[in-house]
């Protein structure tokens with residue numbers, strides 16, 4: 442395992458970290474705690490030192506599993522997140538900070554996370570959504586001051602809204618934020634344009650999330666793939682999207698002359714090829730995935746020619762927003778309901 446600086450924090454993190462959303466069990470269906478614990482142990486044994494979780498992942502279940510597995514070992518870097526009080530992912534514009542991150546809510550969530558994690562201090566505490574409209578709010582400065590001086594938090598980060606890598610630059614300019622977590626993968630390369638140079642200049646840590654585009658960049662999402670009821674990916678890959686990602690992935694592997702099995706390694710190596718990235722955090726629910734992913738990044742940076750080719754596979758879109766066919770379906774449902782009501786009247 443190779444290790445990198447997490448910005449100016451003085452912490453050194455493994456190049457690959459552990460994304461612990463999936464083991465929280467609520468949005469990703471099918472995780473089994475025993476397998477999740479095995480995956481966490483395999484990760485630590487392979488040299489992974491960075492674990493990214495959140496209070497929102499299974500309402501603390503992901504945090505509690507990490508504590509159950511590692512106790513309060515001080516050798517690992519544990520990053521968690523404060524959920525928005527209004528439960529809105531992503532943050533919307535024109536919603537005041539007091540509705541999303543009022544100080545008492547942030548402090549209350551922090552205490553709950555520490556109880557779940559069985560720790561007195563969390564290494565990195567991240568805002569789980571962000572809007573740069575809040576960057577000059579006096580209450581936010583007060584909250585930052587209080588959590589930093591409380592001794593409960595070592596460093597503070599922001600996890601930016603999906604596909605909005607620049608909607609954080611004002612907050613970063615305050616000098617009070619130590620790291621940024623951002624979607625960065627072969628499809629969404631946009632953080633390279635402004636965010637990465639900005640952070641390199643200021644020595645701010647970068648945590649690259651969703652390296653597999655929620656699974657499409659593992660090559661395991663095809664036109665006929667189905668997901669269990671309630672699984673977040675049934676929504677993310679709704680309607681024509683499975684066909685679209687499959688076509689993109691086929692073009693990608695043909696262009697690079699790869700087999701589909703080589704895709705996960707390519708996806709991870711792409712992320713850690715950028716020098717601004719401190720750690721890349723694939724979601725992992727089995728020890729097999731952990732071993733495969735750790736082995737993939739042993740030879741981390743991709744050759745310049747491969748990176749040049751990958752530039753043309755940028756794909757700007759937002760699958761976290763409802764798919765047009767889903768919106769259509771909902772609209773039809775509402776209309777037919779209204780017609781039924783009118784007929785009844």
Ligand SMILES: NC(=O)c1ccc[n+]([C@@H]2O[C@H](COP(=O)([O-])OP(=O)(O)OC[C@H]3O[C@@H](n4cnc5c(N)ncnc54)[C@H](OP(=O)(O)O)[C@@H]3O)[C@@H](O)[C@H]2O)c1
Pocket residue numbers: 459460461462463493494569600601622650651652653654655656659661705722723724725726727729730731733734
């Ligand atoms: N707003 C935020 O702050 C936010 C949002 C999203 C994610 N995150 C963080 O970023 C992390 C990563 O994102 P993510 O988990 O959503 O998505 P991801 O890393 O793009 O994809 C994770 C999924 O890929 C599959 N996978 C992993 N390794 C594989 C391998 N070697 N071969 C084949 N398939 C493999 C697994 O699916 P199966 O388990 O089904 O096989 C895994 O659950 C999260 O866990 C979380 O920590 C943060």
